[in-house]
Amino acid sequence: MKWLITLYGTASPTASGASGDFTLASTDVHGTFTLVRIPKGLKSKVWAKRLAGTVGFTLQVQASDDVTASTPTWYVVDSEHLASAGSLELEKRRPIVIQGRTGREGIKLSYANTTGAGTIYAVVEVEITDEED
């Protein structure tokens, strides 16, 4: 079983150095969301990222061991920097893997270190799978 889901996020930071979480959408999902919870026994693999914006920013993939906690603890598992206005496409030969051990793990996309006020975009391809490799 594997499911490739494309997550889209956009944000409009108003000043240099801004940070925050992307509000996400997907054609497979009704409505918006801020994180993807990984079912127990499955794993998420982050395969590809596309960054674009009228200003530069750092895209962070963050993971948590328990998204059901009242204040989840997040840690950065990947970071890519768009130095200035433009776009950047990145693919992984080896994906970033987060295992669903309890069913409470999750990932989210964040931005930081914006270089000014503008609009930024992130598109990330995530595979949810029970396969080993």
Place this chain on the structure above:
Amino acid sequence: MLISFLVMYFWGGCVDSLGLVRSGDYLTVFIPATQSALVFRVRSRVNEGREVFNYGPLPIASGTSLPTYEGTSTTVPADGVLPARSYIRDGIAFPALTGMETVFTRSDIWYLSEDDRDRLFHVKTYMYPPVIRTDVQIPAKVTQGRFQKERVITGVDSELGFGRGFIEVVHIPLLDYGYRFGNDTNLNLKTFVKFVYGEYLVEVPRNPDLIFDILVRKVPSLWVTLPIAYVDPKIVDALVRVYGFPSDRLGFKVYRADERDRAVREYSELLKLLKV
């Protein structure tokens, strides 16, 4: 190519690349609760070459209330959307789409009448997104998943006893099946259902030795195990009325390979009663 070869090799060459039984080959429907099986020869597949049925979203309407894994309830936000952390407790059927209203029962396209005893639907249901939990109730509202005999009931609402994204069943006429689905992600999933099905014209082989050889796997046959751990009275009723099995012998019992004489004697008596 390699996958097709492996499928044909391991299933004895009686199925095609879709996993459906080819005309002239055998289908064995095994019922674990009775340790017996229904053995059919597929005389023909009437939808040959037209086996894929893109049904569309799950038939769950906007506003429907569903239970959640947290023990609360939630509302379906739009037609065909399985809400985050929700599941379907009482299995659903797939109603007829536009243009299919003349099926026997409009609320269930796979339901066949008692008179359709020479016909079987072999249905492989593919769910999208494939992360969706799946199981099936036979008959509807009777959950069949069990762990340690009757001690634990399992299924999409449990920690175990479900698949993801796929179910394969054979629909016995006169029995209503309840398909159940669960979404243990935090996302409101837009769903899509694709069926790959065979509408078979079937007969029961009249040679008891052949039935024995099929059941000891000397003769190739596609085995489909129905998830029946508890024999509900509706199952008894269907097998008696549709095929003519006596209520105390619901199918051909699976014997050991060294019990041919006993098995053949019993099968011969059963075959005198069967209607197909």
